[in-house]
Amino acid sequence: MVHAYILIQTEVGKAAAVAAEISGIPGVAQAEDVTGPYDVIVRxxxxxxxxxGQLVVARIQNVEGITRTLTCPVVHL
Known part of the structure; x- marks a missing residue:
């Protein structure tokens, strides 16, 4: 099993709607709107x-209101 955090920037005022929509996508364990340089963080x-990669490109990046994503795979060193 591969886990990742996906940091998302959204259009102004869209963070809550983006987080709500993404949380319903299969493979998304959690999606929360946050403050700071990113607007939504997804596990x-x-x-x-x-x-x-398919989840991020085909499903998450197609959500309306997203302007940029950064995917951070979890590694165990």
């Missing part, structure tokens, strides 16, 4: 890195 999981 996602998938069976493989490829499936994680």
């Amino acid at each position: 996602a999981e998938a069976d493989t890195v490829d499936q994680l």
Whole structure:
């Protein structure tokens, strides 16, 4: 299982709506609107890195109101 945090910037005033929509996407464990340089932080999981990439590109980046994403895969050193 691959886990990642996805940091999302949204259009002004869209953070809550983006977080709510993303939280319903399969593979998303949690999505919360936050303050700071990013507007929404998502914890996602998938069976493989490829499936994680598909989740981000095909599902999350297509949510209306998102302007930028940064995916941070979790590593265990």
